[in-house]
Each structure stands twice: as C-alpha cells, then as structure tokens.
Amino acid sequence: MSNMALSRSVPLSVLDLATVTNGSTASVALRNTLDLAAQTEKLGYHRFWLAEHHNMPGVASSAPAVLIGQVAAVTKTLRVGSGGVMLPNHPPLVVAEQFGMLEALYPGRIDLGIGRAPGTDPRTAHALRRSTAPLSADDFPEQLTELTHYFDEIAPGQPEPAVRAVPAPGNRPPLWLLGSSGYSAQLAGLMGLPFAFAHHFSAENTLPALRLYRDNFRPSAELDRPYAMVCASVIAADSDEQARWLAGPGGLSFLRLRSGRPGLIPTAQEAADYPYSPMEREFVEARLASQIIGGPEKVAAGMEKLLAETAADELMVTTMVAEHADRLRSYELVAKIAG
Numbered sequence: 001m002s003n004m005a006l007s008r009s010v011p012l013s014v015l016d017l018a019t020v021t022n023g024s025t026a027s028v029a030l031r032n033t034l035d036l037a038a039q040t041e042k043l044g045y046h047r048f049w050l051a052e053h054h055n056m057p058g059v060a061s062s063a064p065a066v067l068i069g070q071v072a073a074v075t076k077t078l079r080v081g082s083g084g085v086m087l088p089n090h091p092p093l094v095v096a097e098q099f100g101m102l103e104a105l106y107p108g109r110i111d112l113g114i115g116r117a118p119g120t121d122p123r124t125a126h127a128l129r130r131s132t133a134p135l136s137a138d139d140f141p142e143q144l145t146e147l148t149h150y151f152d153e154i155a156p157g158q159p160e161p162a163v164r165a166v167p168a169p170g171n172r173p174p175l176w177l178l179g180s181s182g183y184s185a186q187l188a189g190l191m192g193l194p195f196a197f198a199h200h201f202s203a204e205n206t207l208p209a210l211r212l213y214r215d216n217f218r219p220s221a222e223l224d225r226p227y228a229m230v231c232a233s234v235i236a237a238d239s240d241e242q243a244r245w246l247a248g249p250g251g252l253s254f255l256r257l258r259s260g261r262p263g264l265i266p267t268a269q270e271a272a273d274y275p276y277s278p279m280e281r282e283f284v285e286a287r288l289a290s291q292i293i294g295g296p297e298k299v300a301a302g303m304e305k306l307l308a309e310t311a312a313d314e315l316m317v318t319t320m321v322a323e324h325a326d327r328l329r330s331y332e333l334v335a336k337i338a339g
Contacts, residue, residue, distance in 0.1 A: 004300035005339035008307055011046035012338050014331065015083045015200075015231050015318040017053065018060035018067065021249075022264040022322075026060040030067070032324045033060075037071045039328055041078045043335040048075070049083030049113060049316065054120040054128065058253060058265045065098040072106040081111025083196065083231070083316070084178040086119040087143050089128040093165050096150035100168030110173040113196060114147070116140045116184055141187065148175065174222070176229075185209040185216075192220025199306070200233035200318050203290035210310055231316035232306055233291040236299040236333035237326070243293045246330075248272055250291075250320035251284035258283070267322045300337045 016036060020029040037048045050067045053059040061067060064082040072080045085095055095112075102110045118125040150165035151172035177188035177195055180202035188195035195213045199206045210228055217226040233250070237243035248271030256263055266274070276284065292302030307315065315338075319330045 004296055004337055006300065006304055006307065006337065009339060010307065010312060011314045012044070012335065013047040013049065013079075013229070013314060013316040014040050014045050015049050015051060015316050016061070017051045017318070017320075019265045019320060020058050020060050022266055022270065024264075029060040030070075032327075033067065034070060034074050035324070036327065036331070037075050037078060037080070040331050040335075041075045043332060045078065045331070045335065046314065047079035047081060047111060047316075049081045049111065051083050052086050052089070052115070052119050054089075055124040056120075056257075056262045058263060065095075065102065068102055068110065069105065072102070072109060079109050079111055080106070081173070081176070082113045084113035084115035084176070086115045086117060087140065087147070088116070088118045089120075089125065092143050092147035093150060093163065095147055096165035096168040099173055100151065100165060100171040103171040103173045104167045107171075111176060112173045113176040113178050114144065115178040117180075144187075144191075148172075179209060181205050182209050182212045185213040189213045189216030189226065190218060192218050192223050194223060194227040194229065196229040196231060196316065197310075199230045199310075200291070206230065206310060210312075227313045228310070229314040229316050230306065230310050230312040231318060232303075233320065234299060234303070234317045234330065234334055235291065235293045235319055235321060236296065236330040236337070238295060238329075238333075240294045240298055243295060243298075245272070246321045246323075246326050247288055247291070247293045249322040251288050253320065254287050255280055255284055265320070265322055296333055296337060299334065303334075303337060 016033050018029045018033040020026050048071055050061050050064040052064050054062055064085060068080050099112045151168045153169045175193055177184045177193050179185050180198040185195060197206055197209055213228060214226045235243050235247050237246055245268050248268050249266045252266050252271040252274055292299055317334055319327050321327050
C-alpha cells in the first residue's frame with residue numbers, strides 16, 4: 001500500500017451523521033458514532049465533526065452540541081466540532097452558551113462550524129424557529145456578528161453587556177464557515193475565517209467556491225492566509241466491486257430524500273434489489289460519480305486528483321454505508337492511503 005501514498009500530505013478528518021440503518025435503532029447509531037470517533041482517533045485523524053439534520057429518520061445527528069460533548073468525552077486528541085450548526089435554526093445566544101461550555105470543558109479541542117442553510121424542510125424549519133418569515137441573505141452576517149460578540153471578553157472599564165452568554169467569554173472555539181455555494185465562501189474570505197466546502201453534495205460548485213474564498217480572503221486575527229477544507233464522500237473497500245456494492249445504500253437513500261421520502265438507510269441488499277427506473281438509475285449514477293468509491297488504488301487516485309484540483313489544506317471524509325464494520329474498514333484504508 002505504501003506505493004499508493006499521496007504525493008501531498010494533508011490532515012485527514014471525519015464528518016459523521018450517526019446514520020440509522022434499516023433494522024437498527026438511533027441508539028445503536030449513536031454508539032457507533034462514539035466507536036468511530038475512538039477508532040479514527042487511533043488511526044490519526046485530525047478532527048471529527050457532526051452534522052445537523054432534522055426530520056430525517058435515517059440521521060440521528062439532530063443535536064450536534066450534545067453529541068460533540070459525548071464524542072469529546074471518549075477521545076483525547078481529536079478536535080471535535082459541528083459540521084455544522086445551522087445558524088438560522090438557533091438563537092446566537094444559545095449557540096454561544098453551548099459552544100462556550102464545550103470549549104470550557106474540552107479546552108483547545110472544539111470547533112464551531114457554522115452553516116447558513118436550515119438543513120431541513122420548510123415545515124421543520126418553522127417548528128425550529130417558530131417563525132414563517134424566510135431568512136434573507138442579510139440576516140446571516142448579522143446573526144454571525146451577534147454570535148461572535150457573545151464570545152468577546154469584557155475589558156476592564158468597559159460597560160457590562162445587558163446579556164452575557166455564560167460561559168462563552170474567554171472560551172471561544174475556532175469559528176469555521178461551511179458552504180456548498182459561493183455565498184459562504186466569499187463571506188469566509190472577507191471575515192478571514194477558515195472555510196469548509198461540502199464537495200460531497202455540491203461537487204460542481206467546489207472549484208468556483210474555493211476560488212471565491214481565496215480571492216476574497218483578508219487576513220484576520222484568526223488566520224493570516226486562507227485555509228480551506230474539502231469534505232468528500234469516500235467509500236474504500238478491499239476491491240472496487242465491493243466498494244460499489246457498499247455504495248448502494250447511500251445512492252438509494254439520496255434518491256428517496258430527493259423524492260421527498262427520507263427514511264432509514266437501506267441495507268446493501270435492499271439497494272441492490274430496488275427496482276430503479278432508467279431515470280432513477282441515472283440520478284443515482286450521477287450522484288455516485290462525484291464520490292470516491294473503490295479499492296485502495298482507485299481511492300488513492302481519486303483522493304490525489306481531488307487534492308490536486310482543489311489545493312485543499314485539509315481533507316474531510318464522510319462515508320455513508322449501511323454497516324458499521326464496513327465504515328470502520330473504509331476509514332482504516334483511507335488512513336493507510338494517506339500515509
């Protein structure tokens with residue numbers, strides 16, 4: 001495997017959704033997430049992020065702040081964070097309190113990744129926000145500014161703020177902006193923040209967004225130069241054929257989601273047996289084409305190509321397969337490839 005090592009070494013990280021497979025439970029999925037975190041830490045992964053999704057039976061990661069605390073408790077060196085907190089869903093005060101507390105508990109190990117989309121359907125977004133008003137693009141920078149101010153330490157002689165986000169002041173984790181389009185890329189650049197791009201579900205926007213981020217970058221107290229992380233969907237197995245088999249559940253799951261029928265993650269056999277129409281098959285194939293799927297050699301080539309095209313500073317890997325053992329094996333192979 002050593003001859004497959006990547007030509008450029010970058011930190012490797014994990015994005016996890018605590019997926020619930022058909023025939024299993026959310027409880028098992030969450031325990032698998034804790035196990036995955038412990039195992040990927042041993043394999044040398046740099047950070048472990050949890051996504052925020054709502055009203056999706058197949059995704060148990062609905063409250064990242066709660067899960068981050070649990071993952072941080074069972075690991076020692078991993079940076080643990082949100083990939084991301086969807087800011088439209090939460091009052092900035094609450095986010096500041098939660099992440100101030102996590103940083104106070106696990107100093108130097110927490111990341112606060114912020115997303116602009118609600119990450120759910122309009123009805124669920126309304127249930128979360130208690131409002132029917134759509135969020136304008138202008139609301140997001142305003143919310144972000146409010147959030148960052150809650151972490152500011154009050155200098156001697158300064159007036160006390162009317163509202164304090166205890167224990168946020170002095171416990172500010174690094175802030176990241178997440179994106180799948182140009183908007184957050186540009187904002188991350190202008191604010192001088194690190195940027196994480198969702199290549200795994202918006203591959204066609206990856207290169208334009210990264211260009212926007214780098215072109216608009218202004219040095220800040222956080223960063224003196226751009227830092228871009230790319231999140232890719234990777235399924236590595238011992239052979240190309242096995243990897244394709246394991247990719248079936250993710251493909252069918254995405255098809256159901258796009259058809260407005262989100263459910264539990266199907267098994268590989270269920271995905272293989274599903275009667276796809278020609279149009280559905282085309283949709284799934286297009287989805288899988290932007291992923292890195294295969295045996296070690298094919299995955300090494302795919303990772304190499306992605307790193308060369310994006311010039312990413314860090315690679316985050318998300319692996320949607322039905323069985324926990326297959327997910328662990330995939331992350332193990334990826335770590336070996338990355339050397």
